Amino acid sequence: xxxxxxxxxxxxxxxxxxxxxxxxxxxxxxxxxxxxxxxxxxxxxxxxxxxxxxxxxxxxxxxxxxxxxxxxxxxxxxxxxxxxxxxxxxxxxxxxxxxxxxxxxxxxxxxxxxxxxxxxxxxxxxxxxxxxxxxxxxxxxxxxxxxxxxxxxxxxxxxxxxxxxxxxxxxxxxxxxxxxxxxxxxxxxxxxxxxxxxxxxxxxxxxxxxxxxxxxxxxxxxxxxxxxxxxxxxxxxxxxxxxxxxx
Amino acid sequence: xxxxxxxxxxxxxxxxxxxxxxxxxxxxxxxxxxxxxxxxxxxxxxxxxxxxxxxxxxxxxxxxxxxxxxxxxxxxxxxxxxxxxxxxxxxxxxxxxxxxxxxxxxxxxxxxxxxxxxxxxxxxxxxxxxxxxxxxxxxxxxxxxxxxxxxxxxxxxxxxxxxxxxxxxxxxxxxxxxxxxxxxxxxxxxxxxxxxxxxxxxxxxxxxxxxxxxxxxxxxxxxxxxxxxxxxxxxxxxxxxxxxxxxxxxxxxxxxxxxxxxxxxxxxxxxxxxxxxxxxxxxxxxxxxxxxxxxxxxxxxxxxxxxxxxxxxxxxxxxxxxxxxxxxxxxxxxxxxxxxxxxxxxxxxxxxxxxxxxxxxxxxxxxxxxxxxxxxxxxxxxxxxxxxxxxxxxxxxxxxxxxxxxxxxxxxxxxxxxxxxxxxxxxxxxxxxxxxxxxxxxxxxxxxxxxxxxxxxxxxxxxxxxxxxxxxxxxxxxxxxxxxxxxxxxxxxxxxxxxxxxxxxxxxxxxxxx
Numbered sequence: 001x002x003x004x005x006x007x008x009x010x011x012x013x014x015x016x017x018x019x020x021x022x023x024x025x026x027x028x029x030x031x032x033x034x035x036x037x038x039x040x041x042x043x044x045x046x047x048x049x050x051x052x053x054x055x056x057x058x059x060x061x062x063x064x065x066x067x068x069x070x071x072x073x074x075x076x077x078x079x080x081x082x083x084x085x086x087x088x089x090x091x092x093x094x095x096x097x098x099x100x101x102x103x104x105x106x107x108x109x110x111x112x113x114x115x116x117x118x119x120x121x122x123x124x125x126x127x128x129x130x131x132x133x134x135x136x137x138x139x140x141x142x143x144x145x146x147x148x149x150x151x152x153x154x155x156x157x158x159x160x161x162x163x164x165x166x167x168x169x170x171x172x173x174x175x176x177x178x179x180x181x182x183x184x185x186x187x188x189x190x191x192x193x194x195x196x197x198x199x200x201x202x203x204x205x206x207x208x209x210x211x212x213x214x215x216x217x218x219x220x221x222x223x224x225x226x227x228x229x230x231x232x233x234x235x236x237x238x239x240x241x242x243x244x245x246x247x
Numbered sequence: 248x249x250x251x252x253x254x255x256x257x258x259x260x261x262x263x264x265x266x267x268x269x270x271x272x273x274x275x276x277x278x279x280x281x282x283x284x285x286x287x288x289x290x291x292x293x294x295x296x297x298x299x300x301x302x303x304x305x306x307x308x309x310x311x312x313x314x315x316x317x318x319x320x321x322x323x324x325x326x327x328x329x330x331x332x333x334x335x336x337x338x339x340x341x342x343x344x345x346x347x348x349x350x351x352x353x354x355x356x357x358x359x360x361x362x363x364x365x366x367x368x369x370x371x372x373x374x375x376x377x378x379x380x381x382x383x384x385x386x387x388x389x390x391x392x393x394x395x396x397x398x399x400x401x402x403x404x405x406x407x408x409x410x411x412x413x414x415x416x417x418x419x420x421x422x423x424x425x426x427x428x429x430x431x432x433x434x435x436x437x438x439x440x441x442x443x444x445x446x447x448x449x450x451x452x453x454x455x456x457x458x459x460x461x462x463x464x465x466x467x468x469x470x471x472x473x474x475x476x477x478x479x480x481x482x483x484x485x486x487x488x489x490x491x492x493x494x495x496x497x498x499x500x501x502x503x504x505x506x507x508x509x510x511x512x513x514x515x516x517x518x519x520x521x522x523x524x525x526x527x528x529x530x531x532x533x534x535x536x537x538x539x540x541x542x543x544x545x546x547x548x549x550x551x552x553x554x555x556x557x558x559x560x561x562x563x564x565x566x567x568x569x570x571x572x573x574x575x576x577x578x579x580x581x582x583x584x585x586x587x588x589x590x591x592x593x594x595x596x597x598x599x600x601x602x603x604x605x606x607x608x609x610x611x612x613x614x615x616x617x618x619x620x621x622x623x624x625x626x627x628x629x630x631x632x633x634x635x636x637x638x639x640x641x642x643x644x645x646x647x648x649x650x651x652x653x654x655x656x657x658x659x660x661x662x663x664x665x666x667x668x669x670x671x672x673x674x675x676x677x678x679x680x681x682x683x684x685x686x687x688x689x690x691x692x693x694x695x696x697x698x699x700x701x702x703x704x705x706x707x708x709x710x711x712x713x714x715x716x717x718x719x720x721x722x723x724x725x726x727x728x729x730x731x732x733x734x735x736x737x738x739x740x741x742x743x744x745x746x747x748x749x750x751x752x753x754x755x756x757x758x759x760x761x
Contacts, residue, residue: 035504102524102525102526102527102528103521103524103525103526104521104524106524107517107520107521107524133528133530133533133537134528137528137530183533183536184530184533187530187532187533187536187571188530188532188533
């Protein structure tokens, strides 16, 4: 065996495979790089979407339709998210309306929480006293969530359906939720350590002190809204104002 | 340089190898000994018995073919003589001088003498007479907390169960479903025309977007169904689940960078997580606090088939409630099985010792009315008693019953109808396979049928017990939640009071599809 022989071996090796294979291989490598870039970009999260959350029948989809298409329509329980963009103050914002059904809302929250800029938490002001436990539980889940705490987006609590005669005002709702969250954190948050959960559950608010929204890392705002116009002024003006602020 | 030069190593090697092989052949392998030649054959049962005089009698061995040689025998006989002499000497010294020594007394005679003097054994709790019967009756026994002996590990768990019940371990890694990937790939590959260009065809299938048809997914769905059944999901449930997944996928356009099997797996994963997610708020502590604010006890009924761990998990739940500052009353409504009340009393005594109170009523109270009474009446009394004595939670333990036993199911239905508890929990073991569906269906059906009500109370939640015994065969979770649509509220994972966990839907589904 000589070196020269080896070289001819390599030539033979090359001639056995046509150039198409090489081209495909090159394309394949290029493709892998593209996929990698795609995934890296997706995992970092652009953080540009506004999430509309809340329990069933709070009015999320109705507000969403009003913002996107400016129309009042009868809505039904959403089974998946509605996405759309809205122009606010010269900027375009991505709005995602998440379903409120208890079976699926957690999955959708996990799916979209990474790209969140602000959360609009919609509450039915009329039925709240009856539903306060359910509302507070979802709000608790949002406030305690590790990913959301890391990004700490602004949380705007939209007290919807203010057109109703018996609707509670935002200050009453704030008190009710504060009180309920205080109870909830004793029943749910006191889990000190867990063997197999790598994420430590942190206490909501401050220790040895009744829960208040001002203790949170999040910026929490309460606004009132309705999808019905009164005196020619849109009931959703407060929502659009806040959309402008967070944009 | 000449690379072609080399040592003629091959011939040397072959020579050596041949020699070594021949050498080895000469040495025949050691023959196995027959059993009769072995040492073990010399030992028989009788030869191992040591007689009273200390001589081991070897020559009675029946297998023994050769007699021990004369010399050995002589020595043995001499030794025997010597020992006999020694013994006689000792006996003569120990006894009073007047008495004659009895050197010829055989061990058998001694044995007989002893047996003649043997008195009848009296077992401690032999129930023949009335007094003995009283001794056996523990039902009237008063609790004596000072007698409860607690081990160190038991002491350590106090104060650890505060707050929300913890989740079963969740591995955060992405769910990867490697079930029979090769098999699925195999079936997929036979459909493609160019098997030689493997990666090219897979590339087109990655990028090309086509809508799914039944023939694309049915082989994968079949594999998935088999996999689910192998993970202990009831066959009926697996069938329905896979049916709905395939119905959901037919006509769907395959996404970019997605294969058919990954799409099917994803859909199945989502479906399972959705089944396991509760459809309503489940927070027993919150509701119990609410009931306390309304000055009424929060009643929970435990039902299930025999031996699934109703009482055990009731005690664990009681411990968890106590740790969270609630006062618990346990109603012993199992008036049928022997020892059921005593079992609960033992738990109550232990729980009280773990959580002693300085004054006032104890943290756990047992409400019992003995055996053979009507369970519904006892439960009602227990709830009323708890209301009067300010207990926050009433845990009602019922007798285990098979789902087909109509009279017992009627009794359970009556208990629930009369007392209207806040929560009806079905206790089921995680080991169950196809029977899970049958049990839950029949429990629910009989609660509905025998109540004679418009809106009967059905099962509100499930306690899954013996979860530590099943490894990754977690199918029972899916079967049970799919059958009733009710959430799994507690999972029992061991023997101690702190072995009570929450179900983590994603962790369970990861284990299921692994």
